[in-house]
Amino acid sequence: MGVLRKTKHLEHVLQAFRQSSDALSAGMLLDALANEINKSTVYRMLQKLEDDGVIHSFLTMDQIRFYALCKGCSSGRHVDTHAHFQCTSCKRVSCVSEEIVLPTPGRSRITSAQVLLTGQCESCLS
Amino acid sequence: MGVLRKTKHLEHVLQAFRQSSDALSAGMLLDALANEINKSTVYRMLQKLEDDGVIHSFLTMDQIRFYALCKGCSSGRHVDTHAHFQCTSCKRVSCVSEEIVLPTPGRSRITSAQVLLTGQCESCLS
């Protein structure tokens, strides 16, 4: 599966995640690092970081994948499952720390869940 | 916003939903009505049916929109919010009737939620 090399682009991307309290999309990263980094590179980097358990991803209502730093995950073992929230006003996306109790429909076996909440965030309400 | 006309294609699509206990995607409908109906027509029809409160839609893990019949919804007022489930083996998608208790992150105001469960369905487990 390969070793993760410490390259300039990787540092920039990781720094973007650490500096942001929100989740980020590939497009937002491309805008932030305008013309400094190629589209394919960003997507490949995000995929590898997710495989390695450094970040996790999820989809928003408008079918765009967002990414955020993991806590306590490792290669191939994602354990920090939680809900995500997108504000309909400012469009910002964030992780929700509160735990969620999920049902087991019928006699099926649930192995993962994606929960996306939408509404207005604290700062957009005031 | 226009009146809903009773056309042959519409009858076929509604019949497909009534005959299926699963949720359906635009692609699945196109396959079912092979070459009998155009891609744009299906998408436009699904959008209108959703606007009119006849069907509701949601996204699966692989970013494909699925649709299912509503219960008790009307034009512009969708009230039958519930979770959805996709089997990782047979890929089939269905609605989950059980209610789910969701958290309210911080002081934000949640107006809608999408919950997608994945795992193995009853028939794929046996």
Add this chain to the structure above:
DNA sequence: TGCGTTGTCGCAACCGAGTTGCGTTAATTT
């Protein structure tokens, strides 16, 4: 410090779900 290995990069072409503009067809209204 020099060199080989191999992961990463940029580029350009591609993919596929979904959208759109437009001229035509057909369901509904009169």
Add this chain to the structure above:
DNA sequence: AAATTAACGCAACTCGGTTGCGACAACGCA
């Protein structure tokens, strides 16, 4: 039957994301 207008087929398009490939650079080791 004629007028109205929603629904249709077609083709071109959008856009988030992928892929093949040759060039480049991070890393391990001598």
